[in-house]
Structure formats: C-alpha cells, structure tokens
Amino acid sequence: MITLENVTKAYGSGESRTQVLKGTSLSLEDHDFVVILGASGSGKSTLLHVMSGLEKPDTGTICYDGKDITGFSDDQLTQFRKEHIGFIFQQYYLLPNMTVDKNVKMGADLAGNADYAEMIEAVGLKEKRYKYPNQLSGGEQQRVSIARALAKKPDVLFLDEPTGALDEETGRSALDYICRLYEKYGYTIVMVTHNQNIAEMAHRVVIMNSGRISDIRMNETVKTAYEIGW
Amino acid sequence: MDMIVGIKDAVKLVSISIICACAVLVCTMFINYGTDLSSVKALLTTEKERIFYDAQTATARVVCLITGGCLLMTSVVTLLFYIKYYIDAHKKELGILKALGYGNGRIAASFWIFGSSVFTGAAAGYFGAHLLMPAMYRLQNKDAVLPEVSVRFHPLLFVWMVVLPTMFFSVLSVFYARLRLKVSALSLLRGEGAPEKGEAKHFGKNRAKKACGEGVLEQKAAAEMIRSGKHAASAKSGFISELKRATLWGKKSLLFFIVFSAFCFSAMTQMSFSMKELSSGMMGAMIMGIGLILAVTTLFLAVTTLVRGNAKTITMMRTFGYSQRECCNALLGVYRPAVYMGFAVGTVYQYGLLRLMVDIVFRNMEGMPAYHFHVPRMLVSLVCFLVLYEVMMYVYSEKMRRISIKEIMMEAE
Numbered sequence: 001m002i003t004l005e006n007v008t009k010a011y012g013s014g015e016s017r018t019q020v021l022k023g024t025s026l027s028l029e030d031h032d033f034v035v036i037l038g039a040s041g042s043g044k045s046t047l048l049h050v051m052s053g054l055e056k057p058d059t060g061t062i063c064y065d066g067k068d069i070t071g072f073s074d075d076q077l078t079q080f081r082k083e084h085i086g087f088i089f090q091q092y093y094l095l096p097n098m099t100v101d102k103n104v105k106m107g108a109d110l111a112g113n114a115d116y117a118e119m120i121e122a123v124g125l126k127e128k129r130y131k132y133p134n135q136l137s138g139g140e141q142q143r144v145s146i147a148r149a150l151a152k153k154p155d156v157l158f159l160d161e162p163t164g165a166l167d168e169e170t171g172r173s174a175l176d177y178i179c180r181l182y183e184k185y186g187y188t189i190v191m192v193t194h195n196q197n198i199a200e201m202a203h204r205v206v207i208m209n210s211g212r213i214s215d216i217r218m219n220e221t222v223k224t225a226y227e228i229g230w
Numbered sequence: 231m232d233m234i235v236g237i238k239d240a241v242k243l244v245s246i247s248i249i250c251a252c253a254v255l256v257c258t259m260f261i262n263y264g265t266d267l268s269s270v271k272a273l274l275t276t277e278k279e280r281i282f283y284d285a286q287t288a289t290a291r292v293v294c295l296i297t298g299g300c301l302l303m304t305s306v307v308t309l310l311f312y313i314k315y316y317i318d319a320h321k322k323e324l325g326i327l328k329a330l331g332y333g334n335g336r337i338a339a340s341f342w343i344f345g346s347s348v349f350t351g352a353a354a355g356y357f358g359a360h361l362l363m364p365a366m367y368r369l370q371n372k373d374a375v376l377p378e379v380s381v382r383f384h385p386l387l388f389v390w391m392v393v394l395p396t397m398f399f400s401v402l403s404v405f406y407a408r409l410r411l412k413v414s415a416l417s418l419l420r421g422e423g424a425p426e427k428g429e430a431k432h433f434g435k436n437r438a439k440k441a442c443g444e445g446v447l448e449q450k451a452a453a454e455m456i457r458s459g460k461h462a463a464s465a466k467s468g469f470i471s472e473l474k475r476a477t478l479w480g481k482k483s484l485l486f487f488i489v490f491s492a493f494c495f496s497a498m499t500q501m502s503f504s505m506k507e508l509s510s511g512m513m514g515a516m517i518m519g520i521g522l523i524l525a526v527t528t529l530f531l532a533v534t535t536l537v538r539g540n541a542k543t544i545t546m547m548r549t550f551g552y553s554q555r556e557c558c559n560a561l562l563g564v565y566r567p568a569v570y571m572g573f574a575v576g577t578v579y580q581y582g583l584l585r586l587m588v589d590i591v592f593r594n595m596e597g598m599p600a601y602h603f604h605v606p607r608m609l610v611s612l613v614c615f616l617v618l619y620e621v622m623m624y625v626y627s628e629k630m631r632r633i634s635i636k637e638i639m640m641e642a643e
Contacts, residue, residue: 054549074631075553082551093546095473097480102472109469110551152550 002028002051002156002188007060009046020046021057022211028204030155033182033189033222035199038208044192045160047208051190052085052158053077082110086154086187088178090164092145094133100144101129108151116151122184123147123177139170146177150185157182159191163198168230175201175225197229239316243344245527246308246399247351252520253301254355254391257294259366261391262359264290265384266367270377282375292587296501297517304494304528309344309399310406311487315535317410324411325418338408345400352392362516470556474564477540484539488565489572491532492615495525496576497583499611504584504601529618536562537626544630558627573615577608 009021020043028034038044049055051062053069056077061070069080086107094103100120108116120129123143133141142162149157162178163171179201182189191202199205200223207215264287274280317324327337363381371378411418478485502521540561547557581603588601 078548078551078553080551081549085551087549093542093549095476095543095546097476098472102469102476105469105472106547107550148550 001030001063001065002026003061003063004051005061005063007047007050007057007062009043009050009055009057020211021050023060024211024213025060026206026213026216028188028190031186031188032204033202034191034204034206035202036190036192036206036208037194037196037199039194042208043211044194044208048158048160048190048192052087052156053081082152084155086149086152086157088142088145088149088157088159088162090161092133092141092165094141094144094148096133099130099132100125100136100147103133103144104147104151107148111152113151113153116147119147119151122150122181137170139166139173142166142170142174143177146174146181150181150187153185154187156188156190159189161193162191163193163195171230172225179225195230200228201225239343243309243312243347245531246305246312246344247347247354248527249301249305249308249524250348250351250395251355251358252524253298253305254352254395255359255362256301256355256517256520257298258356258359258387258391259363260290260294262363262381262384262387263366263370263379264294265387266379266382267376269382270379273377279376282373286370286376293517296583296587297520300494300497300501301524304490304524305348305399306402307487307490308528308531309348309403311483311535313341313344313403313406314410314483315539317407321418325415328411328415328418334408334411338404338411341403341407342400344403345396348399349392349396352395356388356392470560473543473560477543477561478564478568481539484536485565485568488532488536489568489575491528492569492572492619493576493579494528495615495618496573496611497580498522498525499614500577500580500604500607501584503604503607503611504580525615526618529615530622533619533622533626536565537623537630541630554627554631558623562623562627569619573612577611 004024004026007021007024008019010017010019012018022043024043024047036044036047046055050057053062053072056072057070061068063069064080064084069077072080095106098106101117104116104120108114108119117126117129120126123146125140125143125147128136128140133144136144142165146162157178159178163174166174175198178189189202191198193199200219203219203222205215205217205219206213207217267283267287267290271283274283324337328334360383367379367381498521499518502518544557544561547560548554584601
C-alpha cells in the first residue's frame with residue numbers, strides 16, 4: 001500500500017520558484033491500476049517522480065506498507081527503487097550500445113532474474129533479441145523498455161506517458177502488453193498520461209489540476225487497450 | 231547556419247587554444263633564436279665557438295621539432311575528437327538542416343569557425359614569445375662563447391606560426407566535418423550518425439544474422455550459432471560486465487582519446503623533467519610548465535568527456551536502482567587499465583625519443599650529458615598522474631551524484 005500525505009514540491013528559488021505540488025494526499029492499494037490524468041504543467045509527472053523515489057518531496061510523507069521513504073538518503077532510495085520499483089518512460093531511455101537482450105538484462109540482474117528471456121518473449125521480441133535499439137521501431141523500443149522494467153519483478157510499475165511517442169496502433173499494442181503482463185504478474189500500476197481515453201483502462205483515475213488532486217474516480221468497467229478511443 | 235556552429239562552440243575549445251599557445255610560444259622563440267643565431271655564423275673563428283654554435287642550433291631545432299610536433303599531434307587529435315563529439319551531440323539539428331536541403335559541404339563549411347580557437351591560441355603564443363625573447367636571449371648570451379645575438383623581428387614567422395596553422399586547422403575542421411556528415415538526414419534525425427568501427431562490426435553481424443534468418447533452416451543455424459557463440463557466453467556473465475565491455479569497445483574514439491591523454495601526460499611530464507639537464511635551466515622550467523599545463527588540460531578534457539558521455543547511462547542505471555558505485559565502476563573504472571597502459575606507452579615513447587635525440591642528433595657534440603632512464607622521475611610522474619586522474623574521476627562522479635535524475639532526463643528529452 002502506498003500512502004502520500006500532504007506532499008509538496010517546488011522548483012527554483014526566489015521569483016522563479018514554482019510550486020508544482022501543493023499538498024497532495026493519496027492512497028493506493030496493492031495491485032491497483034491507477035491513472036494520473038492532467039494537463040501539461042498540472043504536476044502529474046512530478047507526483048510520479050516523487051512517489052517513485054526519483055525525487056524527494058519538500059514536505060509531507062510517502063509511505064510504502066507503512067515505511068516512510070521521505071527521510072531516505074540517496075543510497076537508501078536507490079536501494080528502495082532496486083527492490084520495489086519499475087519504470088517505463090515516454091522516451092524509452094534504452095542503452096544505445098547494448099542489444100535488446102542486454103537492455104532487458106539490465107533490469108533482470110537487479111532482481112537476480114536469470115529467466116529474463118521469458119519477458120522478451122512476452123513482449124513479442126524474441127526474434128529481435130540481439131538487435132540494437134536503433135534497429136527497432138518506436139513501438140518495439142517501448143516494448144523493450146516494458147520488458148526491462150518487468151524483468152526486475154517490481155512491486156510497483158510507474159509509467160510516464162508510455163504511449164506519448166507512439167502512434168495509435170503501436171500505442172494500443174504497448175498498452176495491451178502492459179495490461180496482459182499486469183494480469184499475469186499482479187504488480188501495482190501508476191500511469192501518468194494526458195490521454196483521457198487511456199484512463200478508461202484503469203481501476204482508479206486521479207485527476208490533477210494546478211498541483212492538486214481535483215478528483216478521484218473509480219471505473220466500474222475497465223476497458224482493454226483495443227476498446228478505448230484514441 | 232551560424233546558429234548551429236557558432237563562436238560560442240569554438241570558445242569551448244579552450245584546450246586547443248592553450249595547446250596552440252604553448253606550441254607557438256616554444257617554436258617562435260626557438261626558430262627566432264635559431265634564425266638570429268645564424269647571423270653570427272660568419273663571425274665564428276675558433277673550433278670551440280663552432281661546436282657551441284652547432285649545439286645551440288641543433289638544440290633549437292630539436293626542441294622545435296619535438297615540442298612543436300607533439301603539440302601539433304595533440305591539437306589535431308583534440309580538434310577531431312571535439313568535432314566528432316560536437317556532431318554527435320547535435321545530430322538532430324544537423325539532420326534538420328540536411329532534411330531542409332543543405333548539402334554536406336555547406337554545413338561542413340560552417341565548421342571553419344573552430345580554426346578561430348587555433349588563431350586565438352597561436353596569436354597569444356606568438357606575442358607571448360616576443361615578450362619572453364629578450365630574457366631568453368640575455369640568458370643565451372650570458373656564456374659569452376658566441377658573439378652577442380640580438381632579438382630581431384621576422385614578420386614571416388607570423389605567417390608560419392599563426393596564419394598557416396589557423397588555415398590548416400580551419401580546413402581540417404571543414405574536411406573532417408564533411409566526412410562525419412556523410413550519413414542520411416534521416417539517420418541524423420534518428421540520432422544514428424556515422425557508426426564507429428566497433429558499432430559497424432555489430433551491425434555487420436546483425437545483418438549477417440538477418441540474412442541467415444531468412445529461411446527456416448538458416449534461422450535454426452543462426453540460432454545455433456548465437457547459442458553456441460558469444461551470446462551464450464555473455465548470458466552467463468552479469469549485466470555490469472557486459473556493460474563494461476560495451477562501454478569500452480562501443481566508443482573507440484573515446485577510448486583512444488583517454489589513452490592518448492595518459493600517453494601525453496606521461497611523455498610531456500617526463501620530457502619536461504629531462505629538458506632541464508639536456509638544455510638550460512630556463513628552457514627546462516619553461517618546457518616543464520608547458521608540459522604540465524598540457525598534460526592537465528588533455529587529461530581534464532578526456533575525463534570530462536568520459537563522464538559527460540556516460541551521464542545518461544548512469545542516470546538510467548541509478549533510476550533502476552544500481553548504486554552510484556556500481557555505475558562508476560562499470561562506466562568510468564573500466565578505462566583504468568587502458569589509461570595506465572597509455573601512461574606506460576608514453577613513458578617508453580619519451581625515453582625512446584630522448585635517447586634518439588641524444589644518440590643521433592648530438593652524437594658528434596662534446597659535453598653533452600649522457601641520457602639514462604630516470605626511475606624516480608617516472609615514479610613522480612606516475613604518482614602525479616594517479617592522483618590527478620583519480621581526483622578528477624572522484625570529483626566528477628560526486629558532481630554527477632548531485633545532479634538530479636529528473637534534470638538529466640529533461641536534458642535527454
């Protein structure tokens with residue numbers, strides 16, 4: 001269970017100081033599928049970075065199963081991410097000089113997962129295992145980043161605009177892989193997006209507005225990647 | 231076009247300016263002295279004067295050749311290295327220009343501006359030499375063996391020492407940039423660029439695999455090859471060791487530059503130490519000063535490029551939970567053996583060069599000191615190098631630790 005209480009975060013100083021998060025409180029259950037929705041500049045990506053331990057909040061607390069991570073040092077946060085967190089980004093951030101296999105291995109090694117080939121197969125890239133990122137399409141690169149994130153067997157998977165750089169077809173396909181693997185492995189998903197249609201795939205939708213949560217709604221029926229609009 | 235390659239980018243080449251300033255300073259002083267010295271040749275009457283004259287002209291020539299040659303080589307390598315990394319860092323902007331219809335030649339032409347850093351350095355060295363010359367001549371005349379030599383101004387030297395090097399480096403920049411730009415606009419936009427030899431090999435293998443995999447039988451054969459070959463072996467080793475290998479061989483130019491910087495450090499410092507006994511004290515001190523500046527500059531440039539070049543990989547690894555120590559070990563520590571090898575090669579090179587200078591150039595001259603390999607000097611140089619290299623690595627890795635992951639991700643976007 002992840003609990004955020006009154007979390008604030010600001011960037012810059014003096015006149016250029018911008019308060020991005022203005023006292024955000026949120027509670028997520030294990031195996032939840034949450035989408036954080038909001039316009040550009042609403043603070044949704046910052047919320048994801050703070051929640052995942054990539055950044056420290058200025059004030060407030062973030063607890064994982066009752067353990068407060070806000071007081072963690074950089075090394076402790078690194079260890080925490082190593083043990084619990086997976087990431088998928090809009091820009092993929094694959095290591096360009098390493099093959100698909102090695103990129104996925106980067107995540108797998110952290111969890112001592114020797115069977116990471118299964119993950120490459122699960123995202124449909126078995127045939128491209130020894131290709132380099134620049135030999136793959138955008139959709140394939142995103143699938144590598146999905147495999148890399150899941151190969152480390154995370155408890156919580158954070159996704160920052162995972163379909164932002166993809167066209168409709170590859171975007172739907174990437175989301176479908178994420179959902180199918182979610183059903184199989186049962187981790188918690190926190191996804192940031194500005195695409196309202198994607199929100200229909202989640203159990204819960206958190207709507208951010210000007211650094212605050214303006215609404216939280218539950219989806220009674222959850223749609224698949226191929227049922228939502230685009 | 232100037233927005234792509236502007237004067238600000240050339241200013242970043244301070245290291246080349248420093249190297250050129252040093253090279254031109256030394257060469258101008260000794261060529262000027264050698265030329266002025268030849269004017270007293272007709273006045274020599276005794277055998278002692280003639281031997282001393284020959285020794286002085288030979289020393290001036292050798293110092294010019296060794297220092298000038300070494301520094302020219304260093305400048306060329308540094309310039310090419312910088313242009314390569316400049317193009318790598320601006321692939322998208324250059325790709326857009328190419329996509330808009332600018333030809334390779336036209337884009338490359340704007341790289342002439344990098345010659346301006348050579349001009350700044352060379353001009354500073356040239357004028358610096360003229361400031362130092364009176365003191366140098368006074369010292370050379372102190373022995374009173376030869377008739378007094380006075381400083382004369384040789385305008386042609388300005389062309390040789392400032393104008394021609396500037397032109398040479400400007401033309402070199404344009405030609406090298408043109409060579410590096412010989413890739414499709416789409417490749418640049420995708421951030422691919424011209425692959426290095428190592429990368430090309432990988433791509434070659436992949437193409438071969440693809441070709442193999444076109445039929446079912448071939449597919450099986452290819453899979454078997456992969457299973458029994460390199461990939462099977464690598465599957466057993468950890469990601470960190472894979473990363474080390476990929477880092478080391480993936481960017482051969484960076485590896486070369488790092489090794490080259492260690493080579494320069496070793497050769498420059500040890501040559502500087504030896505100059506004191508092979509020539510005058512002033513010359514020894516001057517060469518030592520120049521040698522140390524150069525050694526530190528080259529090493530600094532190499533280490534900063536190394537750290538910056540791996541910033542994104544380190545960030546991604548940290549995001550996933552690899553510790554800072556693991557990242558630094560894999561990406562920075564992997565160069566350590568190569569760097570020490572560069573130092574060793576530099577030591578052997580400078581010993582060979584000075585041995586050659588003493589044995590061949592000065593073989594008929596009386597009173598030349600015998601030259602032997604000096605272990606304590608090598609150890610001093612090694613300790614200086616060790617401390618500098620490790621401190622730089624430490625400072626930069628600490629600096630990187632303080633940069634937030636988000637900051638680097640924003641840069642990457």
